[in-house]
Amino acid sequence: MKKLLGLVIVLGMIIVGFSAFAQEEPVYLGTAIRSLSNPYHAVWAEGATAFAKSLGWEEYNVIQTCEGSSEKQLNDIKALVARSQGNVVFSIDPNQSTDTQAIANELEKSGVYFVTWWNKPDEVKVTDYKYWVCHITFDNRASGYNTAKVLFDSIGGSGKVFALQGLLGNSSSIERWEGFQKALAEYPEIELVGWQAADWEKTKAYNQVSNALVANPDIKAIWCANDSMAIGALEALRARELIGKVPVSGVDAIPEMITAIKNGEAVATVASDAFWQGGMGLSIPLAVKQGKIKIEELPENKREWIAETILITQENIDWYIENYVEGTPEYDWNNYWGKWVRGIRE
Amino acid sequence: METKAAVLSDSEKTWLSKIGANPSLIALIVLVVFFSFLNPRFFTLSNLFNILDLASLLVITSLSLAFILMMGSIDLSVEGVVGLCSVVASLLVKNFSNSNDFGFLALVICGLVGAGFGFLNGFILSRFKIPSFMVTLGIGYITTGLGVLITRGNPVVITDWNFRLLSLGKIGFLPFPFILALGLFFIIWFISEKTAFGRYVLALGGDETIVQDLGIPTSKIKTEAFLIGGILYGIVGALLTARLGSGDITAPLGFTFDSIGACVLGGIAITGGVGNVPRAIIGAFILTVLRNGMVLMGVSPYVQQGIIGVILIATVALTIDRKKIKIMK
Numbered sequence: 304m305k306k307l308l309g310l311v312i313v314l315g316m317i318i319v320g321f322s323a324f325a326q327e328e329p330v331y332l333g334t335a336i337r338s339l340s341n342p343y344h345a346v347w348a349e350g351a352t353a354f355a356k357s358l359g360w361e362e363y364n365v366i367q368t369c370e371g372s373s374e375k376q377l378n379d380i381k382a383l384v385a386r387s388q389g390n391v392v393f394s395i396d397p398n399q400s401t402d403t404q405a406i407a408n409e410l411e412k413s414g415v416y417f418v419t420w421w422n423k424p425d426e427v428k429v430t431d432y433k434y435w436v437c438h439i440t441f442d443n444r445a446s447g448y449n450t451a452k453v454l455f456d457s458i459g460g461s462g463k464v465f466a467l468q469g470l471l472g473n474s475s476s477i478e479r480w481e482g483f484q485k486a487l488a489e490y491p492e493i494e495l496v497g498w499q500a501a502d503w504e505k506t507k508a509y510n511q512v513s514n515a516l517v518a519n520p521d522i523k524a525i526w527c528a529n530d531s532m533a534i535g536a537l538e539a540l541r542a543r544e545l546i547g548k549v550p551v552s553g554v555d556a557i558p559e560m561i562t563a564i565k566n567g568e569a570v571a572t573v574a575s576d577a578f579w580q581g582g583m584g585l586s587i588p589l590a591v592k593q594g595k596i597k598i599e600e601l602p603e604n605k606r607e608w609i610a611e612t613i614l615i616t617q618e619n620i621d622w623y624i625e626n627y628v629e630g631t632p633e634y635d636w637n638n639y640w641g642k643w644v645r646g647i648r649e
Numbered sequence: 650m651e652t653k654a655a656v657l658s659d660s661e662k663t664w665l666s667k668i669g670a671n672p673s674l675i676a677l678i679v680l681v682v683f684f685s686f687l688n689p690r691f692f693t694l695s696n697l698f699n700i701l702d703l704a705s706l707l708v709i710t711s712l713s714l715a716f717i718l719m720m721g722s723i724d725l726s727v728e729g730v731v732g733l734c735s736v737v738a739s740l741l742v743k744n745f746s747n748s749n750d751f752g753f754l755a756l757v758i759c760g761l762v763g764a765g766f767g768f769l770n771g772f773i774l775s776r777f778k779i780p781s782f783m784v785t786l787g788i789g790y791i792t793t794g795l796g797v798l799i800t801r802g803n804p805v806v807i808t809d810w811n812f813r814l815l816s817l818g819k820i821g822f823l824p825f826p827f828i829l830a831l832g833l834f835f836i837i838w839f840i841s842e843k844t845a846f847g848r849y850v851l852a853l854g855g856d857e858t859i860v861q862d863l864g865i866p867t868s869k870i871k872t873e874a875f876l877i878g879g880i881l882y883g884i885v886g887a888l889l890t891a892r893l894g895s896g897d898i899t900a901p902l903g904f905t906f907d908s909i910g911a912c913v914l915g916g917i918a919i920t921g922g923v924g925n926v927p928r929a930i931i932g933a934f935i936l937t938v939l940r941n942g943m944v945l946m947g948v949s950p951y952v953q954q955g956i957i958g959v960i961l962i963a964t965v966a967l968t969i970d971r972k973k974i975k976i977m978k
Contacts, residue, residue, distance in 0.1 A: 338802075340793070340898045345802025471951065500950045505893055506900050510703055514944040517696045518688070538893050542702070542817055559806060559895065 329360045330592060331391035332585045333383045335367045335376055337398060341531070342557045343577050344368075344396075350581020351394065354636055373398040377405060384413045392592055393417035394584025400424050400474050407435050416588035420580060422474050429606040436588045436598060438607045439580075440647065443475045446573040447482025447528070449614050450552040452489075453571035454524050457550045461492030462523035465515050467536060469503040469528040476503075479528045479554060496522065501532045508535025516543055527553045530560040530572055537568055556615055561628060564620045574613040574627070579634060579642065586636040596639065604646025611642040673916045673931045680935065684942035691945050698822060704937040705826035706892075708930055709885050710908040711915075712837045713878030715929035718912050720874055721854035721921025722774070722781035727882060727908055729792030730766050731901040734759040734886025736796045739805035739896025742812045746805050752812060759883035766792060767879015771872030796898035804895040816892035826888055833881065838926045840877070850874055854921025910961050911936050919965055 334351040336344045348366045355364035365383055369376035376398050383391055393415065397403045400422040407427070410417050411434045419438045429435045455464070466483060469476035487495060496519045501508040508527065512535065516522060525540075527533040533553030540546045547568050553560055556574035563569035590596045615623050626632055635641070685692040710727055717724045740747060741755035751758065766788055774784045807813070818825035841847035849870050852860050861867055885904075890896045909919070915932025917924030936957070943953050 338797075338899075340797045340802050342803045348802075468950075497944075497947065498950065499944065502902075504899065504902055505897060506889070507903065509893065510940070511944070513699050513703055514941050517690055517693075517699050517941070518945045518947075520695075534895075535893065541894075542892075559804060562806070 327593065328390070329358075329363050330589060331363045331365060331383060331387035332360065332589070333365050333367065333380065333391050333393040333395075334581065334585065335369065335380055335393060335395040337396065338368050338370050339366075343555050346577040347396075347581040350578035350583075350634075351585055352581075353578070353634070354582035354585050357636060369398055371398065373402045376402065377409065380406060381409060384410070384415055389413055389415060391415055392585060392588035394420070394581070394588070396420045397422050399472065403427060403438075407432055410434055416591045418584045418588050420584065423607075430603055433598065435606075436591050436596075436601075437605070438647070439584075439610050440608075441573075441575045441612050442609050442644070443478035444482040444485070446554045446612060447479030448486045449482070450554060450571040450573060451483045451486035451526055453614070453616050454526055454550060454552040455486065455490045455493050457570045458523045460490055463494050463496045463519060463521055464524045464526060465496055465512070465519065465522045466498035467501045467508055467511060467525065467527045467532045468498060469500070469532070471500050473503075476528055483526055501527075501535065503529050503531055505531045505535035505538075508532035509539045512536045512539035513542070516540075516545070522549060524549060525551045527551060529553055530555040530557040533569060533572070534559050534563070537563055556613075556623075558628070561615070561620070561624060564615060564617055565624065567617065571614065571616045574615055574623070575610070576613070576627075576642075578631070582634055582636050583639070583642075587639050590637075590639065602646075604649060605640065605643070607647040609644045609647055611644055671916065671928070671931070673914060673928060673935065676914075677931055677935050677938065680938050680942065684938065684945065687942075688945040691942060694822065696941070696945075698819075698824060700934070700937055700941055701827040702824040703941070704933055705824065705830040706885050706888055707904075707907055707911055707933045707937060708827075708830040709833055709881050709888075710904055711911040711929040711933045712833060712926065713881040714908045714912045715915075715917055715924065715926050716837070716841070716850055716874045717781070717878055718909070718917050718919060719854045719921060719924050720850045720871065721857070722871070722874075723909070723919075724770070724785045724875070724878055725782065725905055726766065726770060726785040726789035726792065727905045728901045728903075729789035729796075730763055730879060730882040731886045731889065731904060732898040733766075733792040733796040734763050734883045735889045735900055736800055736805065736886075736896040736898055737762055738887040738890040739807050740799070742807050742890075743809040744805050744807045744896075750809070752809065753815075755812065756815070756884065756887045759887040760880045761883065763879040763881070763883025763886065764876050765879065767876040767882070768872060770879070771875030774875070775868035775871045793898060800896070800898065804897040806895045807890060813891045813894065815888055826892070829884070829888070833884070834926070834930060837877070837881075841926045846870065846873065851922060851924075854923070856922070907936060910957070913961060913964050 332355050336347055339345050339348060351366060352364055355361050367379040369379065380393065395406060395417060397406060397419060403419055403423045404427050411432050414434060416434050416436055418436050421440050423438050429438050468480055487493060497515060499511040501511050525536045527536055530553035533551045536551050537546055540549050550570045552569065552571040554573045556572045560569060560572045591598050690696060714724060738755045738759050741749050741751040741758060743750045770785055770788050773779060774781050816826055820828055849860060849865055853867060853870060857867060889900050893900055911932035912929045913919055914935045915928035917928050939957060
């Protein structure tokens with residue numbers, strides 16, 4: 304009798320032990336972005352949270368905001384690595400291009416898999432690292448180029464245009480400007496009467512456009528490197544009763560811009576799908592950590608790549624609202640390469 | 650016979666205050682003449698309207714900083730409190746997120762919210778003897794955090810077009826925000842020149858120990874000064890929402906630098922005890938005119954911020970009272 308009881312207990316322990324083994328160990332999910340005070344990153348955070356929820360790992364989901372400080376970003380990352388004892392993966396939007404290498408070195412040293420977005424110096428190669436899974440960016444030049452073309456077409460391909468750049472040091476600002484210049488070269492009857500830097504901000508854009516409208520009262524269209532500035536420009540136009548008469552373009556597809564395009568006040572923006580960025584940025588390094596992706600088998604163009612964006616204009620605005628605003632598209636977090644367009648260096 | 654050195658050290662607060670004429674006003678006039686020559690569009694009615702409109706928000710925040718700087722303190726919570734009040738305003742008037750419809754009452758409520766945080770600034774500063782630099786920085790972070798918490802990062806778009814008249818409206822050819830700023834200027838100027846409180850504020854900046862020895866309640870004065878500042882920030886927050894059509898916690902980015910810069914450019918010493926309220930307004934206009942003029946002149950955007958920085962450093966160097974640097978206010 305005693306022997307039978309003993310056997311049952313041992314069997315029970317073996318079964319419990321195996322079932323604990325069979326469940327996947329939760330991993331900390333670190334998202335490092337600039338600030339929740341802008342809609343773009345706010346949606347990013349929602350995507351990350353949705354991904355964590357899909358695994359039932361909400362308590363392991365950590366959103367870190369650096370509020371524009373490169374130092375804070377690096378420190379927060381280090382702190383989470385320490386707290387999780389290395390059992391973490393990261394999705395990072397580096398504060399500036401120059402920070403990417405420091406972050407990469409730190410995580411490589413700690414043996415933590417991660418993905419970076421947007422900003423990276425060209426000379427730094429992801430393939431030189433074992434733990435840096437991917438660097439994903441969007442075609443900023445294409446964003447600048449396409450929105451500029453739509454803007455120029457909306458005024459019949461000729462006339463005076465004013466432009467607002469973002470923070471002059473950001474690579475996205477520089478690249479979107481290059482795209483704009485390329486479009487400008489293709490439209491000989493479009494004249495750029497001036498440009499200012501509004502640092503990605505609504506209020507600064509308002510002030511700059513107010514001044515620009517005095518300097519050049521016959522501006523026919525305004526190109527902006529992002530939507531927040533485009534909204535500032537629209538409000539400055541409204542204050543001078545020019546809204547709807549002078550079209551505006553931006554990038555980011557924030558809710559206010561979607562409304563403006565629907566109202567006919569703006570003509571173009573670009574969506575990079577921040578929700579997808581939030582979730583996929585964690586799904587990919589997690590897949591590597593769990594052995595579902597083997598990093599050594601990834602070709603170079605899957606280590607540094609460009610992801611799909613959606614150009615939103617007055618033509619497809621209703622479709623976009625139906626699918627992305629009123630509904631949320633279905634995201635398959637295991638479809639790692641679904642939005643892959645091409646390698647960065649191609 | 651007094652030695653030259655003794656005469657200088659006795660009255661050498663700043664050499665600016667010894668000159669009867671106001672150098673900043675002269676500077677403003679010179680700038681206006683200069684830019685008018687370089688671009689005929691500068692001296693037009695359209696640009697005057699533009700400058701008044703752009704300067705109005707800065708004038709109001711500078712009124713607050715004027716009081717606080719003259720007292721010898723500093724206020725780094727401008728952006729946070731203005732941003733939070735912008736968010737509060739947007740949630741109180743008709744908007745897309747809730748069914749509130751407080752209309753112009755929102756302006757009053759924002760003033761009260763701002764007053765609350767201003768009071769906190771002054772209270773913590775005087776009760777716990779923490780330098781204003783730290784207190785206001787902390788309150789700035791707290792208010793920004795609250796704003797983000799309330800909105801989860803998404804600006805709240807408003808639909809109350811009457812409320813928007815606070816920014817879009819005009820009386821005659823004057824933009825309404827400017828008229829509001831002018832009204833507030835006269836109130837603050839009156840408080841500063843005609844009340845005992847106003848005189849104590851300046852005295853505190855001059856030499857706090859003397860004021861204390863005279864039995865004047867310095868804590869109360871400091872708290873009141875920050876409270877007034879808070880009310881002004883609340884009003885600016887509501888105005889910003891009216892201007893931009895949404896409550897956005899990031900909208901006032903850059904206001905701290907601009908407001909302190911305006912006071913300094915106008916001739917209010919950053920070390921306290923020197924200046925008066927009109928100087929802050931002159932400084933606000935100098936900054937606005939500089940930015941407007943540079944755009945009209947076609948100055949490269951790459952150097953514009955740098956030029957303003959250089960002018961500011963030069964002005965601080967000329968107005969700072971080096972004897973007082975060690976005292977933390």
